[in-house]
Amino acid sequence: VCEKRTIMSMLSNSSPATGECAINYILGGESDTATTIECLEDEIKSTSLFLERALTVFFLVYSSSLVFLMQAGFAMICSGCVRKKNVQNTMLKNLLDICGSSIAFYFVGYAFAFGGDPEKRSFIGTSNFFLQDLGDDATGIGYAHWLFQFAFAATAATIVAGTLAERCQMNAYLLYSMVLTGFVYPVIVHNIWFQGGFLNAFRSKPLLGVGMIDFAGSGVVHVTGGFTALIATHLLGPRKGRFYDERGKKLKEPKAFPGHSRSLQMLGTFILWFGWYGFNSGSAIKIDADLRPSVISRTVVNTTLAGSASAITALLANVIYNERKTGEPLYKLSAAMNGCLAGLASITGSCGVIEPWAAIVIGAVSGLLYLGTSYILIKRCIDDAVDAIPVHLGGGMWGVIATGLFASPRGLANYFGTESKHVGLFYSWGRNSPDASLLACQLIGLLFILVWISVIMVPFFIVLNYFGIFRSDGLEEVVGLDISYHGWTPDSVAEEVSQEQLTAYYTLKSNRSGGRRSPARDSEEDPDDDGVDRFE
Secondary structure: OHHHHHHHHHHHOOOHHHHHHHHHHHHHOHHHHHHHHHHHHHHHHHHHHHHHHHHHHHHHHHHHHHHHHHHHHHHHHHHHHOOHHHHHHHHHHHHHHHHHHHHHHHHHHHHHHHOOOOOOOOOOOOOOHHHOOOOOOOOOHHHHHHHHHHHHHHHHHHHHHHHOOOOEOHHHHHHHHHHHHHHHHHHHHHHHOOOOOOOEOOOOOOHHHOOEOOOOOHHHHHHHHHHHHHHHHHHHOOOOOOOEOOOOOEOOOOOOOOOOOHHHHHHHHHHHHHHHHHHHHHHHOOOOOOOHHHHHHHHHHHHHHHHHHHHHHHHHHHHHHHHHHHOOOOOOHHHHHHHHHHHHHHHOOOOOOOOHHHHHHHHHHHHHHHHHHHHHHHHOOOOOOOOHHHHHHHHHHHHHHHHHHHOOHHHHHHHHOOOOOOOOHHHHHHOOOOOOHHHHHHHHHHHHHHHHHHHHHHHHHHHHHHOOOOEOOHHHHHHOHHHHHHOOOHHHHOOOOOHHHHHHHHHHHHHHOOOOOOHHHHHOOOOOOOOOOOOO
16 A cells, blocks of 8 residues: 555656556556566666756756857957957957858868767768758757867867967958868867777777877867967968068067057956866766766866966966066066966866876976977067967977876776776886887877878968968058958057058058049048947
């Protein structure tokens, strides 16, 4: 009687299947107790599976939102680092990153990255074009996974935006972002993160018995974006007046082009750091898998420590350098901000497989690497407007290598779900059996990324430059891209552009357009103009 009353109570607040189990028990009598229990067990398992899938979808969407928010951080940093006459242009390019990347990743990018049979080795994906095979997934995990991976692809593309600021044409930038996210980046993802890729660590027979471990993308995302930025800015050339005078003679000291807002730069840094928690922890992908919660919690701790250690190291090292050079200890805000971001980029590849003490070491080294790489770029007259190359390329390369040095046995066991024979080089030394298999895989993967990007992006940027659609006109660059691309506003010319430069620009523009515009009208301030762009 008690059992029947218990079962009856399920009917008032239960799923249809659970209620059906209870009714069958009541109608069947005592002899059907075992059948009813089996029925309830099946229902509980089904409900549990549904909740796990729903939790995975929520986790991916939530992490994607944090990664997407990083675009706001990039926009704030880029706009804060450029001069006032280029703010609108820089902000629009950040927006175009998202728009172009989403379309390219929908058409072919996701298919090239994750299409194909995971049991067969392949260089590039061959299915899921236009997401055609994901619509039949009743769990919704497929679409959520696309969103998460798209946010990563857009991040790789946005890294280049700040590097080319103040001198790159709008059309060229849109073309670049679509090529990178639609073809170049997906092939790298396929070979490292897709199970059919030759570098993937989860293959049945991985490379050198372990494969490449890039947990959240120090190599896949940051090296890809940073190395592409290096190629692009080298071919594009520096901003006018940065390293050479008007006659092309090299300046004794590079001319500084300070950004118009340190506040925006700091805001962007905090937004990026916040988004990095979704970037790294979200890379666990399936929160319901065994030991994944342990991996996720490890990533956020290591992310915090690496960013902090790198910021402090870069700041203090820069203070010591300036004191030895000038006699004054200068605490540069830019060194701390970019040092922090370099530490975050470096910990991205190993955050789920290392111990917290190693995160501090990795972060500290990345802070020093940032300062050294930034110094080398200036000496080589490579103009990086936002120091994205030292942050992402320098930090990313170190992050890939650091995984091969510091990956711990416990971290790898949690990551793979089983004990790993191949651990970080420092740990294998501690076992008196040096094993560099993991480090070798990391170096092979890093070499693959650099070679693949060079093969595709170098010819691509050369072609753009050959057809004259890569760099903006010299006079357009002098007056600012906000004027040449987005229309004249009083704010664009405040104290940064002289009236003579404006007159020369509008005269040239009028001559090119056959005299359809009046330079005098454009160069004069309209007393009724409130600075808001409107259609004429």
